[in-house]
Amino acid sequence: MASRFIHLNNLKFRASWIGPTLLLLHPEPQKGSQALIPNMGLHIRQQYLEPIQEVVATPHEIALLLKHPAPKILDQLADISFLSFTEAKRHYVLPVCFEKGTDWTFVCEHTLLAKDAVIDQLLQTTFSLSMWGFLPGFLYLDNLPEQLHCPRKTHPAKQVPRGSLAIGGKYLGLYGLASPGGWHVIGNCPLVSFQSDQVPPMKCAPGDTFSLTKISEATWLELRDQQLSLSSYAP
Amino acid sequence: MIEVIHPGLLSSIQESGRKGLTTWAIPQSGVLDREAFTAANALLGNPPNTPVVEVNLLGPKLLFHEATHLVLTGADLNWQLNGAPVDRYRPIPVQSGDTLVGKFAVNGARAYLAIAGGFQATRSLGSAATYPPCNWGGLNDAYLKKGDTLFFANELTSDPVSPSEVVVPDYSAYQEVRCYPGPDWHLLNETSKAAFRNHPFSISQQSNRMGAVLENNTLSLVSSPNLPSAAIFPGIIQLPPSGNPIVLLQDCQTTGGYPRIAYIPEKELMKFTQIMPGRTVKFAFLPENRFF
Numbered sequence: 001m002a003s004r005f006i007h008l009n010n011l012k013f014r015a016s017w018i019g020p021t022l023l024l025l026h027p028e029p030q031k032g033s034q035a036l037i038p039n040m041g042l043h044i045r046q047q048y049l050e051p052i053q054e055v056v057a058t059p060h061e062i063a064l065l066l067k068h069p070a071p072k073i074l075d076q077l078a079d080i081s082f083l084s085f086t087e088a089k090r091h092y093v094l095p096v097c098f099e100k101g102t103d104w105t106f107v108c109e110h111t112l113l114a115k116d117a118v119i120d121q122l123l124q125t126t127f128s129l130s131m132w133g134f135l136p137g138f139l140y141l142d143n144l145p146e147q148l149h150c151p152r153k154t155h156p157a158k159q160v161p162r163g164s165l166a167i168g169g170k171y172l173g174l175y176g177l178a179s180p181g182g183w184h185v186i187g188n189c190p191l192v193s194f195q196s197d198q199v200p201p202m203k204c205a206p207g208d209t210f211s212l213t214k215i216s217e218a219t220w221l222e223l224r225d226q227q228l229s230l231s232s233y234a235p
Numbered sequence: 236m237i238e239v240i241h242p243g244l245l246s247s248i249q250e251s252g253r254k255g256l257t258t259w260a261i262p263q264s265g266v267l268d269r270e271a272f273t274a275a276n277a278l279l280g281n282p283p284n285t286p287v288v289e290v291n292l293l294g295p296k297l298l299f300h301e302a303t304h305l306v307l308t309g310a311d312l313n314w315q316l317n318g319a320p321v322d323r324y325r326p327i328p329v330q331s332g333d334t335l336v337g338k339f340a341v342n343g344a345r346a347y348l349a350i351a352g353g354f355q356a357t358r359s360l361g362s363a364a365t366y367p368p369c370n371w372g373g374l375n376d377a378y379l380k381k382g383d384t385l386f387f388a389n390e391l392t393s394d395p396v397s398p399s400e401v402v403v404p405d406y407s408a409y410q411e412v413r414c415y416p417g418p419d420w421h422l423l424n425e426t427s428k429a430a431f432r433n434h435p436f437s438i439s440q441q442s443n444r445m446g447a448v449l450e451n452n453t454l455s456l457v458s459s460p461n462l463p464s465a466a467i468f469p470g471i472i473q474l475p476p477s478g479n480p481i482v483l484l485q486d487c488q489t490t491g492g493y494p495r496i497a498y499i500p501e502k503e504l505m506k507f508t509q510i511m512p513g514r515t516v517k518f519a520f521l522p523e524n525r526f527f
Contacts, residue, residue, distance in 0.1 A: 002523055002524070016418065018418060020524040029392075031270075045258045054254075054468065056466035058466075
Protein backbone atom coordinates (compact mmCIF):
# COMPACT_ATOMS: atom_id res chain seq x y z
CA MET A 1 0.00 0.00 0.00
CA ALA A 2 1.66 3.21 -1.17
CA SER A 3 1.46 6.06 1.33
CA ARG A 4 2.76 9.52 2.05
CA PHE A 5 1.99 12.38 4.42
CA ILE A 6 -0.08 15.47 3.69
CA HIS A 7 -1.21 18.38 5.84
CA LEU A 8 -4.82 19.46 6.09
CA ASN A 9 -6.00 22.10 8.55
CA ASN A 10 -2.49 22.01 10.11
CA LEU A 11 -2.95 18.33 10.93
CA LYS A 12 -0.68 15.63 9.57
CA PHE A 13 -2.38 12.77 7.71
CA ARG A 14 -0.98 9.58 6.24
CA ALA A 15 -2.50 9.26 2.75
CA SER A 16 -2.81 5.69 1.46
CA TRP A 17 -4.05 4.58 -1.95
CA ILE A 18 -6.18 1.45 -2.29
CA GLY A 19 -5.96 1.37 -6.07
CA PRO A 20 -6.25 4.57 -8.12
CA THR A 21 -9.73 5.63 -6.94
CA LEU A 22 -9.86 4.95 -3.20
CA LEU A 23 -7.81 7.22 -0.95
CA LEU A 24 -7.67 6.92 2.83
CA LEU A 25 -6.42 9.69 5.09
CA HIS A 26 -5.44 8.79 8.66
CA PRO A 27 -4.52 11.54 11.16
CA GLU A 28 -1.14 11.03 12.79
CA PRO A 29 -0.95 11.33 15.71
CA GLN A 30 -4.64 11.18 16.56
CA LYS A 31 -5.81 14.14 18.56
CA GLY A 32 -8.66 16.61 18.84
CA SER A 33 -12.31 15.96 19.52
CA GLN A 34 -14.22 12.94 18.22
CA ALA A 35 -15.98 15.38 15.89
CA LEU A 36 -12.90 17.03 14.39
CA ILE A 37 -12.14 14.53 11.62
CA PRO A 38 -15.81 13.94 10.61
CA ASN A 39 -16.23 17.72 10.40
CA MET A 40 -13.13 18.05 8.26
CA GLY A 41 -14.61 15.35 6.01
CA LEU A 42 -17.79 17.39 5.72
CA HIS A 43 -15.71 20.49 4.87
CA ILE A 44 -13.85 18.55 2.13
CA ARG A 45 -17.17 17.23 0.80
CA GLN A 46 -18.52 20.78 0.57
CA GLN A 47 -15.64 21.89 -1.70
CA TYR A 48 -17.19 19.84 -4.53
CA LEU A 49 -13.76 18.94 -5.97
CA GLU A 50 -14.41 17.46 -9.42
CA PRO A 51 -12.71 14.06 -8.96
CA ILE A 52 -14.40 13.30 -5.63
CA GLN A 53 -17.51 11.11 -5.72
CA GLU A 54 -17.87 10.13 -2.05
CA VAL A 55 -16.42 11.34 1.28
CA VAL A 56 -16.96 9.22 4.37
CA ALA A 57 -15.28 10.48 7.53
CA THR A 58 -15.20 8.73 10.90
CA PRO A 59 -13.31 9.97 14.00
CA HIS A 60 -10.15 8.11 12.84
CA GLU A 61 -10.25 8.34 9.05
CA ILE A 62 -11.34 10.31 6.00
CA ALA A 63 -12.10 8.05 3.03
CA LEU A 64 -12.37 9.51 -0.46
CA LEU A 65 -13.82 7.57 -3.38
CA LEU A 66 -12.91 9.18 -6.71
CA LYS A 67 -14.92 9.17 -9.94
CA HIS A 68 -11.76 8.41 -11.91
CA PRO A 69 -8.03 8.20 -11.24
CA ALA A 70 -6.86 11.70 -10.27
CA PRO A 71 -3.13 11.80 -9.54
CA LYS A 72 -3.30 15.47 -8.49
CA ILE A 73 -5.99 15.02 -5.86
CA LEU A 74 -3.49 15.24 -2.98
CA ASP A 75 -2.38 18.68 -4.18
CA GLN A 76 -6.00 19.72 -4.55
CA LEU A 77 -6.70 18.54 -1.00
CA ALA A 78 -3.62 20.32 0.37
CA ASP A 79 -4.89 23.53 -1.27
CA ILE A 80 -8.24 23.45 0.56
CA SER A 81 -8.53 26.42 2.87
CA PHE A 82 -9.64 25.60 6.37
CA LEU A 83 -9.75 29.31 7.34
CA SER A 84 -13.55 29.33 7.22
CA PHE A 85 -13.66 25.93 8.90
CA THR A 86 -15.08 25.91 12.38
CA GLU A 87 -16.20 22.85 14.20
CA ALA A 88 -19.96 23.26 14.18
CA LYS A 89 -21.36 24.50 17.44
CA ARG A 90 -25.09 24.59 17.07
CA HIS A 91 -27.14 23.41 20.00
CA TYR A 92 -30.30 21.33 19.73
CA VAL A 93 -32.83 20.43 22.36
CA LEU A 94 -34.45 17.03 21.96
CA PRO A 95 -37.89 16.67 23.59
CA VAL A 96 -38.05 13.07 24.80
CA CYS A 97 -40.98 11.00 26.00
CA PHE A 98 -39.29 8.45 28.29
CA GLU A 99 -42.54 6.45 28.64
CA LYS A 100 -41.88 5.26 25.08
CA GLY A 101 -38.69 3.48 26.12
CA THR A 102 -39.07 -0.28 25.69
CA ASP A 103 -35.80 -1.42 27.29
CA TRP A 104 -35.92 0.23 30.71
CA THR A 105 -35.80 -3.10 32.53
CA PHE A 106 -32.42 -3.99 31.03
CA VAL A 107 -30.99 -0.49 31.45
CA CYS A 108 -32.03 -0.29 35.13
CA GLU A 109 -30.72 -3.78 35.89
CA HIS A 110 -27.44 -3.17 34.10
CA THR A 111 -26.77 0.31 35.56
CA LEU A 112 -28.20 -0.57 39.00
CA LEU A 113 -30.07 2.73 38.84
CA ALA A 114 -33.76 3.55 39.06
CA LYS A 115 -35.42 4.84 35.89
CA ASP A 116 -35.76 8.35 37.37
CA ALA A 117 -32.06 8.42 38.31
CA VAL A 118 -31.08 7.45 34.75
CA ILE A 119 -33.41 10.14 33.34
CA ASP A 120 -31.92 12.73 35.74
CA GLN A 121 -28.41 11.95 34.52
CA LEU A 122 -29.53 12.12 30.87
CA LEU A 123 -31.25 15.48 31.42
CA GLN A 124 -28.09 16.92 33.01
CA THR A 125 -25.80 15.84 30.16
CA THR A 126 -24.77 17.89 27.16
CA PHE A 127 -24.19 15.42 24.35
CA SER A 128 -22.19 16.06 21.21
CA LEU A 129 -22.77 14.55 17.78
CA SER A 130 -19.82 12.25 17.13
CA MET A 131 -20.82 11.00 13.69
CA TRP A 132 -23.66 9.98 11.45
CA GLY A 133 -24.44 6.41 11.77
CA PHE A 134 -24.17 3.06 10.24
CA LEU A 135 -27.72 3.58 8.99
CA PRO A 136 -29.21 6.59 7.23
CA GLY A 137 -30.42 9.10 9.80
CA PHE A 138 -28.71 7.50 12.79
CA LEU A 139 -26.90 9.91 15.12
CA TYR A 140 -24.11 8.83 17.49
CA LEU A 141 -24.24 11.15 20.52
CA ASP A 142 -21.11 11.23 22.65
CA ASN A 143 -20.66 12.10 26.37
CA LEU A 144 -23.04 9.52 27.81
CA PRO A 145 -22.15 9.34 31.56
CA GLU A 146 -20.04 6.23 32.14
CA GLN A 147 -22.51 4.89 34.68
CA LEU A 148 -25.12 4.63 31.88
CA HIS A 149 -22.99 2.65 29.38
CA CYS A 150 -24.72 -0.61 28.35
CA PRO A 151 -23.55 -3.42 26.06
CA ARG A 152 -25.56 -3.82 22.83
CA LYS A 153 -28.31 -6.40 22.55
CA THR A 154 -27.29 -9.94 21.64
CA HIS A 155 -30.37 -10.18 19.43
CA PRO A 156 -31.24 -6.90 17.72
CA ALA A 157 -34.90 -5.84 17.68
CA LYS A 158 -36.49 -6.34 14.25
CA GLN A 159 -37.97 -2.86 14.15
CA VAL A 160 -37.20 0.23 16.20
CA PRO A 161 -39.53 3.18 15.57
CA ARG A 162 -38.34 6.46 14.07
CA GLY A 163 -37.23 8.91 16.76
CA SER A 164 -36.11 6.18 19.19
CA LEU A 165 -33.41 7.26 21.62
CA ALA A 166 -31.26 4.33 22.68
CA ILE A 167 -28.12 3.41 24.62
CA GLY A 168 -25.43 1.34 22.88
CA GLY A 169 -21.97 0.98 24.40
CA LYS A 170 -20.71 4.45 25.28
CA TYR A 171 -23.15 6.27 23.01
CA LEU A 172 -26.66 7.58 23.09
CA GLY A 173 -28.15 6.99 19.62
CA LEU A 174 -31.04 8.65 17.79
CA TYR A 175 -32.78 6.58 15.10
CA GLY A 176 -33.79 9.15 12.44
CA LEU A 177 -35.67 6.45 10.51
CA ALA A 178 -37.37 3.25 11.59
CA SER A 179 -34.92 0.33 11.31
CA PRO A 180 -33.75 -2.85 12.98
CA GLY A 181 -31.81 -1.93 16.11
CA GLY A 182 -29.43 -3.49 18.61
CA TRP A 183 -29.44 -0.65 21.13
CA HIS A 184 -31.56 -0.26 24.28
CA VAL A 185 -34.46 2.09 23.64
CA ILE A 186 -35.12 4.48 26.54
CA GLY A 187 -37.43 7.03 24.92
CA ASN A 188 -38.67 8.67 21.76
CA CYS A 189 -38.17 12.11 20.27
CA PRO A 190 -41.09 13.25 18.05
CA LEU A 191 -39.03 15.70 15.96
CA VAL A 192 -38.08 14.96 12.35
CA SER A 193 -34.28 14.65 12.25
CA PHE A 194 -33.99 13.11 8.78
CA GLN A 195 -35.70 14.51 5.69
CA SER A 196 -35.66 12.14 2.72
CA ASP A 197 -36.86 14.91 0.40
CA GLN A 198 -33.88 17.20 1.10
CA VAL A 199 -30.23 17.08 0.13
CA PRO A 200 -28.44 16.85 2.49
CA PRO A 201 -31.17 15.15 4.51
CA MET A 202 -29.66 16.22 7.85
CA LYS A 203 -28.77 19.72 8.93
CA CYS A 204 -26.89 18.85 12.11
CA ALA A 205 -23.14 18.23 11.95
CA PRO A 206 -20.50 16.46 14.03
CA GLY A 207 -19.63 18.64 17.02
CA ASP A 208 -23.14 20.03 17.40
CA THR A 209 -24.39 19.71 20.95
CA PHE A 210 -27.64 18.19 22.16
CA SER A 211 -29.52 18.26 25.43
CA LEU A 212 -32.69 16.45 26.38
CA THR A 213 -35.90 17.74 27.83
CA LYS A 214 -38.62 15.54 29.27
CA ILE A 215 -42.09 15.64 27.68
CA SER A 216 -45.40 13.89 28.41
CA GLU A 217 -47.11 11.49 26.04
CA ALA A 218 -49.68 14.20 25.25
CA THR A 219 -46.94 16.66 24.25
CA TRP A 220 -45.21 13.90 22.29
CA LEU A 221 -48.39 13.37 20.23
CA GLU A 222 -48.83 17.11 19.69
CA LEU A 223 -45.24 17.57 18.48
CA ARG A 224 -45.44 14.46 16.33
CA ASP A 225 -48.49 15.90 14.54
CA GLN A 226 -46.63 19.15 13.86
CA GLN A 227 -43.79 17.31 12.04
CA LEU A 228 -41.29 19.81 13.45
CA SER A 229 -37.67 19.55 12.38
CA LEU A 230 -34.79 19.45 14.88
CA SER A 231 -33.87 23.08 14.30
CA SER A 232 -37.39 24.51 14.44
CA TYR A 233 -38.17 23.18 17.93
CA ALA A 234 -37.97 25.69 20.78
CA PRO A 235 -38.72 24.29 24.24
CA MET B 236 -48.89 -0.42 -18.33
CA ILE B 237 -47.43 -3.78 -17.37
CA GLU B 238 -48.95 -6.23 -14.91
CA VAL B 239 -46.55 -8.22 -12.74
CA ILE B 240 -47.86 -11.83 -12.88
CA HIS B 241 -44.75 -13.11 -11.09
CA PRO B 242 -42.01 -10.79 -9.77
CA GLY B 243 -38.96 -13.05 -10.21
CA LEU B 244 -36.22 -12.78 -7.58
CA LEU B 245 -35.50 -9.44 -5.86
CA SER B 246 -36.67 -7.57 -8.97
CA SER B 247 -36.67 -3.83 -8.48
CA ILE B 248 -36.67 -0.53 -10.32
CA GLN B 249 -33.11 0.81 -10.41
CA GLU B 250 -30.95 3.48 -11.98
CA SER B 251 -27.48 4.78 -11.18
CA GLY B 252 -28.31 5.42 -7.51
CA ARG B 253 -27.59 8.09 -4.92
CA LYS B 254 -24.32 9.92 -5.43
CA GLY B 255 -22.27 12.00 -3.05
CA LEU B 256 -24.49 11.38 -0.03
CA THR B 257 -22.46 8.72 1.80
CA THR B 258 -21.10 11.62 3.90
CA TRP B 259 -24.56 11.62 5.49
CA ALA B 260 -24.65 7.80 5.72
CA ILE B 261 -26.85 7.46 2.62
CA PRO B 262 -25.95 4.23 0.75
CA GLN B 263 -25.05 4.66 -2.91
CA SER B 264 -27.66 2.06 -3.93
CA GLY B 265 -28.50 1.71 -7.66
CA VAL B 266 -27.78 -0.91 -10.35
CA LEU B 267 -25.28 -3.70 -9.68
CA ASP B 268 -24.03 -3.91 -13.29
CA ARG B 269 -23.72 -0.38 -14.64
CA GLU B 270 -22.51 -1.57 -18.05
CA ALA B 271 -25.53 -3.76 -18.74
CA PHE B 272 -27.85 -1.00 -17.42
CA THR B 273 -26.24 1.64 -19.65
CA ALA B 274 -26.43 -0.64 -22.70
CA ALA B 275 -30.14 -1.34 -22.10
CA ASN B 276 -31.09 2.35 -22.19
CA ALA B 277 -28.73 3.18 -25.06
CA LEU B 278 -30.10 0.41 -27.28
CA LEU B 279 -33.59 1.81 -26.76
CA GLY B 280 -32.72 5.50 -27.17
CA ASN B 281 -33.55 6.35 -23.55
CA PRO B 282 -31.58 9.05 -21.68
CA PRO B 283 -28.63 7.43 -19.82
CA ASN B 284 -30.06 7.39 -16.29
CA THR B 285 -33.57 6.15 -17.15
CA PRO B 286 -35.07 3.76 -14.54
CA VAL B 287 -35.05 0.06 -15.57
CA VAL B 288 -36.07 -3.17 -13.85
CA GLU B 289 -33.15 -5.15 -12.40
CA VAL B 290 -33.71 -8.89 -11.96
CA ASN B 291 -31.61 -11.35 -9.93
CA LEU B 292 -31.17 -14.94 -11.19
CA LEU B 293 -34.86 -15.69 -11.78
CA GLY B 294 -36.82 -13.63 -14.27
CA PRO B 295 -40.34 -12.24 -13.82
CA LYS B 296 -43.53 -12.96 -15.76
CA LEU B 297 -44.96 -9.74 -17.14
CA LEU B 298 -48.23 -9.08 -18.99
CA PHE B 299 -48.25 -6.04 -21.31
CA HIS B 300 -51.40 -3.94 -21.51
CA GLU B 301 -50.07 -1.62 -24.20
CA ALA B 302 -47.77 -1.84 -27.20
CA THR B 303 -44.21 -0.63 -26.65
CA HIS B 304 -40.51 -1.42 -27.16
CA LEU B 305 -38.13 -2.97 -24.66
CA VAL B 306 -34.51 -4.11 -24.42
CA LEU B 307 -33.14 -6.96 -22.29
CA THR B 308 -29.47 -6.93 -21.23
CA GLY B 309 -27.23 -8.52 -18.63
CA ALA B 310 -27.72 -12.14 -17.60
CA ASP B 311 -29.25 -14.59 -20.06
CA LEU B 312 -32.53 -15.68 -18.46
CA ASN B 313 -33.84 -17.60 -21.48
CA TRP B 314 -36.33 -14.77 -22.02
CA GLN B 315 -39.48 -15.72 -23.93
CA LEU B 316 -42.15 -13.52 -25.50
CA ASN B 317 -45.43 -15.42 -25.81
CA GLY B 318 -43.44 -18.63 -25.47
CA ALA B 319 -40.91 -17.87 -28.23
CA PRO B 320 -37.27 -17.11 -27.37
CA VAL B 321 -36.20 -13.45 -27.68
CA ASP B 322 -32.74 -11.99 -28.12
CA ARG B 323 -30.99 -9.85 -25.58
CA TYR B 324 -29.19 -6.62 -26.55
CA ARG B 325 -31.64 -5.53 -29.26
CA PRO B 326 -34.97 -3.64 -29.22
CA ILE B 327 -38.02 -5.88 -29.09
CA PRO B 328 -41.48 -4.64 -30.11
CA VAL B 329 -44.29 -5.93 -27.88
CA GLN B 330 -48.05 -5.74 -28.35
CA SER B 331 -50.85 -5.34 -25.86
CA GLY B 332 -51.65 -8.80 -24.48
CA ASP B 333 -48.08 -10.12 -24.89
CA THR B 334 -46.42 -12.02 -22.03
CA LEU B 335 -42.69 -11.79 -21.30
CA VAL B 336 -41.15 -14.49 -19.14
CA GLY B 337 -37.62 -14.80 -17.76
CA LYS B 338 -36.50 -18.25 -16.61
CA PHE B 339 -33.57 -19.15 -14.33
CA ALA B 340 -30.26 -17.57 -15.34
CA VAL B 341 -28.08 -19.67 -17.64
CA ASN B 342 -25.30 -17.12 -18.09
CA GLY B 343 -24.74 -14.26 -15.64
CA ALA B 344 -26.75 -13.34 -12.56
CA ARG B 345 -28.29 -9.86 -12.99
CA ALA B 346 -30.52 -8.91 -15.91
CA TYR B 347 -31.93 -5.54 -16.95
CA LEU B 348 -35.20 -4.68 -18.66
CA ALA B 349 -35.38 -1.19 -20.16
CA ILE B 350 -38.64 0.13 -21.55
CA ALA B 351 -39.43 3.00 -23.91
CA GLY B 352 -39.34 6.22 -21.89
CA GLY B 353 -38.45 4.42 -18.64
CA PHE B 354 -40.42 3.10 -15.67
CA GLN B 355 -42.24 5.54 -13.43
CA ALA B 356 -40.90 5.46 -9.89
CA THR B 357 -40.92 7.51 -6.72
CA ARG B 358 -37.74 9.50 -6.13
CA SER B 359 -35.99 9.87 -2.81
CA LEU B 360 -32.79 11.82 -2.26
CA GLY B 361 -32.47 12.53 -5.96
CA SER B 362 -32.81 8.96 -7.20
CA ALA B 363 -35.47 6.51 -8.35
CA ALA B 364 -33.33 3.52 -7.28
CA THR B 365 -35.26 1.18 -4.97
CA TYR B 366 -33.65 0.98 -1.51
CA PRO B 367 -36.07 -1.20 0.50
CA PRO B 368 -34.45 -0.82 3.98
CA CYS B 369 -35.46 2.86 4.04
CA ASN B 370 -38.45 2.67 1.69
CA TRP B 371 -36.81 4.85 -0.93
CA GLY B 372 -37.42 5.00 -4.67
CA GLY B 373 -38.80 2.40 -7.02
CA LEU B 374 -42.38 1.19 -7.16
CA ASN B 375 -44.00 1.67 -3.74
CA ASP B 376 -40.46 1.85 -2.28
CA ALA B 377 -40.07 -1.94 -2.47
CA TYR B 378 -39.08 -4.97 -4.53
CA LEU B 379 -41.65 -5.88 -7.19
CA LYS B 380 -44.41 -8.21 -6.09
CA LYS B 381 -47.21 -10.17 -7.69
CA GLY B 382 -50.05 -7.92 -8.83
CA ASP B 383 -47.93 -4.74 -9.10
CA THR B 384 -48.58 -2.42 -12.02
CA LEU B 385 -45.62 -0.84 -13.78
CA PHE B 386 -46.23 2.43 -15.62
CA PHE B 387 -43.86 3.88 -18.19
CA ALA B 388 -43.64 6.97 -20.39
CA ASN B 389 -43.68 4.92 -23.64
CA GLU B 390 -41.82 7.48 -25.70
CA LEU B 391 -38.43 7.36 -27.33
CA THR B 392 -36.41 10.49 -26.90
CA SER B 393 -33.28 10.00 -28.99
CA ASP B 394 -31.75 7.76 -31.62
CA PRO B 395 -30.92 4.35 -30.25
CA VAL B 396 -27.42 2.89 -30.41
CA SER B 397 -27.23 0.14 -33.04
CA PRO B 398 -27.00 -3.43 -31.63
CA SER B 399 -23.94 -3.95 -33.85
CA GLU B 400 -22.08 -1.39 -31.72
CA VAL B 401 -22.58 -3.31 -28.46
CA VAL B 402 -20.63 -6.42 -27.49
CA VAL B 403 -22.80 -9.04 -25.77
CA PRO B 404 -20.76 -10.13 -22.74
CA ASP B 405 -20.11 -13.81 -22.02
CA TYR B 406 -20.32 -13.99 -18.24
CA SER B 407 -19.54 -17.71 -18.11
CA ALA B 408 -15.92 -16.75 -18.77
CA TYR B 409 -15.78 -14.80 -15.49
CA GLN B 410 -13.90 -16.80 -12.88
CA GLU B 411 -11.21 -14.40 -11.77
CA VAL B 412 -11.86 -11.00 -10.22
CA ARG B 413 -9.04 -8.55 -9.68
CA CYS B 414 -8.73 -6.44 -6.54
CA TYR B 415 -6.35 -4.49 -4.31
CA PRO B 416 -5.20 -5.39 -0.80
CA GLY B 417 -7.36 -3.41 1.65
CA PRO B 418 -6.23 -1.24 4.58
CA ASP B 419 -6.51 -4.22 6.96
CA TRP B 420 -4.85 -6.83 4.70
CA HIS B 421 -1.91 -6.97 7.13
CA LEU B 422 -4.26 -8.30 9.84
CA LEU B 423 -4.62 -11.64 7.96
CA ASN B 424 -2.26 -14.39 9.02
CA GLU B 425 0.23 -15.69 6.45
CA THR B 426 -1.78 -18.85 5.68
CA SER B 427 -4.88 -16.79 5.00
CA LYS B 428 -3.00 -14.29 2.84
CA ALA B 429 -1.86 -17.17 0.65
CA ALA B 430 -5.30 -18.81 0.70
CA PHE B 431 -7.00 -15.59 -0.41
CA ARG B 432 -4.81 -15.39 -3.51
CA ASN B 433 -4.43 -19.07 -4.35
CA HIS B 434 -7.71 -20.77 -3.53
CA PRO B 435 -11.15 -20.13 -5.00
CA PHE B 436 -14.16 -19.12 -2.88
CA SER B 437 -17.72 -20.13 -3.58
CA ILE B 438 -20.31 -17.38 -3.67
CA SER B 439 -23.00 -18.18 -1.12
CA GLN B 440 -26.65 -18.42 -2.07
CA GLN B 441 -27.24 -16.02 0.83
CA SER B 442 -26.28 -13.02 -1.20
CA ASN B 443 -28.38 -9.93 -1.69
CA ARG B 444 -27.96 -6.38 -2.96
CA MET B 445 -26.08 -5.41 0.24
CA GLY B 446 -23.41 -8.05 0.00
CA ALA B 447 -22.30 -11.48 -1.16
CA VAL B 448 -20.85 -13.97 1.30
CA LEU B 449 -17.79 -16.00 0.19
CA GLU B 450 -17.53 -19.58 1.43
CA ASN B 451 -15.28 -22.66 1.37
CA ASN B 452 -12.06 -20.75 2.02
CA THR B 453 -12.23 -19.53 5.60
CA LEU B 454 -9.72 -16.84 6.52
CA SER B 455 -8.34 -15.89 9.91
CA LEU B 456 -6.58 -12.95 11.46
CA VAL B 457 -3.32 -12.73 13.40
CA SER B 458 -5.26 -11.46 16.41
CA SER B 459 -8.83 -10.39 17.03
CA PRO B 460 -8.84 -6.67 16.36
CA ASN B 461 -11.09 -4.08 17.94
CA LEU B 462 -11.32 -1.70 15.02
CA PRO B 463 -13.26 1.56 15.18
CA SER B 464 -16.07 1.88 12.60
CA ALA B 465 -14.63 2.99 9.28
CA ALA B 466 -15.82 3.82 5.76
CA ILE B 467 -17.05 1.01 3.54
CA PHE B 468 -18.06 1.14 -0.12
CA PRO B 469 -19.39 -1.31 -2.71
CA GLY B 470 -16.40 -3.52 -3.59
CA ILE B 471 -14.84 -3.56 -0.13
CA ILE B 472 -14.27 -7.13 1.10
CA GLN B 473 -14.91 -7.34 4.86
CA LEU B 474 -13.91 -10.20 7.13
CA PRO B 475 -16.45 -10.83 9.90
CA PRO B 476 -15.53 -13.15 12.82
CA SER B 477 -17.05 -16.16 10.95
CA GLY B 478 -14.00 -16.09 8.65
CA ASN B 479 -16.22 -16.02 5.54
CA PRO B 480 -15.50 -12.75 3.73
CA ILE B 481 -18.33 -10.50 2.51
CA VAL B 482 -18.10 -8.61 -0.78
CA LEU B 483 -20.09 -5.42 -0.22
CA LEU B 484 -22.49 -4.45 -3.01
CA GLN B 485 -24.46 -1.32 -3.98
CA ASP B 486 -26.95 -1.32 -1.07
CA CYS B 487 -24.25 -1.65 1.63
CA GLN B 488 -24.11 0.71 4.60
CA THR B 489 -21.51 3.47 4.70
CA THR B 490 -19.48 2.45 7.76
CA GLY B 491 -18.62 -0.88 9.32
CA GLY B 492 -16.38 -2.33 12.00
CA TYR B 493 -15.06 -5.50 10.34
CA PRO B 494 -11.51 -5.59 8.90
CA ARG B 495 -11.37 -4.36 5.29
CA ILE B 496 -9.11 -6.96 3.74
CA ALA B 497 -9.46 -6.10 0.04
CA TYR B 498 -11.13 -3.73 -2.40
CA ILE B 499 -12.61 -4.63 -5.79
CA PRO B 500 -12.77 -1.56 -8.06
CA GLU B 501 -16.03 -0.82 -9.90
CA LYS B 502 -15.25 -2.42 -13.27
CA GLU B 503 -14.16 -5.67 -11.63
CA LEU B 504 -17.07 -5.55 -9.18
CA MET B 505 -19.50 -5.50 -12.12
CA LYS B 506 -17.88 -8.74 -13.31
CA PHE B 507 -18.22 -10.19 -9.81
CA THR B 508 -21.94 -9.38 -9.64
CA GLN B 509 -22.52 -11.40 -12.83
CA ILE B 510 -21.02 -14.59 -11.35
CA MET B 511 -23.89 -16.81 -10.22
CA PRO B 512 -24.19 -17.58 -6.50
CA GLY B 513 -23.08 -21.20 -6.03
CA ARG B 514 -20.21 -20.79 -8.49
CA THR B 515 -16.61 -20.09 -7.58
CA VAL B 516 -14.49 -16.98 -7.82
CA LYS B 517 -10.74 -16.51 -7.56
CA PHE B 518 -9.06 -13.27 -6.65
CA ALA B 519 -5.90 -11.81 -8.11
CA PHE B 520 -4.20 -8.57 -7.12
CA LEU B 521 -3.96 -5.61 -9.46
CA PRO B 522 -0.63 -3.79 -9.53
CA GLU B 523 -0.34 -1.05 -6.92
CA ASN B 524 -0.61 2.44 -8.38
CA ARG B 525 2.17 4.97 -7.97
CA PHE B 526 0.59 8.36 -7.57
CA PHE B 527 3.20 9.71 -5.19
